[in-house]
Amino acid sequence: MSPAKCKICFPDREVKPSMSGLHLVKRGREHKKLDLHRDFTVASPAEFVTRFGGDRVIEKVLIANNGIAAVKCMRSIRRWAYEMFRNERAIRFVVMVTPEDLKANAEYIKMADHYVPVPGGPNNNNYANVELIVDIAKRIPVQAVWAGWGHASEN
Structure with missing residues (x-):
């Protein structure tokens, strides 16, 4: 939508640029400088959801991947979580672990709060097995699943 068209459709609004594109804002609205710690820091994921109008709290995530993908995600x-809640452990992680990962003492296992043993071998036995991932997510239970890249994310 061009700025000229915005004035016709929304005469009380103006276009303001931001890092994510152009946004319509009410004309004449005073823009105060934000204090990130005062305006955006909350104590918990539940408070975050309440404050910003959501309806689902995510406190535990199943990482359905291994290796560097899992490490980067966590x-x-x-x-x-540290920047938002001042608590890097506000979100807990459950990881899937094959016997091969356990034997290799993989870094992502050390970073997790909990791990679930899964069958070894080819990835269709574990990280690409969507039925297994859904079963684990329901049993633990978790509020979210991160598939990462490769494995199940490509199924």
Whole structure:
């Protein structure tokens, strides 16, 4: 939508650029400088959901992947949780672990809060087995599943 068309459809609004594109905002609205710690820091995922109008709290995530993919996911979410909640452990992680991963003492296992043993061998026995992933997600239970890349994310 062009800025000219916006003025016709939304005469009380103006287009403001942001990092994620153009947004319509009410004309004449005072924009105060945000204090990130005051305006966006909350104590828990439940408070975050309530404050920002959501309806599903995610406190436990099943990581249905292994290796560096799992490590990067957990590091990113923990960094975000620390910035948002001042608690990097506000979101807990459950990982799937094959006998091969356990024998190799894989880094992602050390980072997890809980692990679930799964069959070894080809990935259709474990990380690409969608039925197994759904079964684990229901049994634990978790509020979200992160499939990562490769394995189940490509099924």
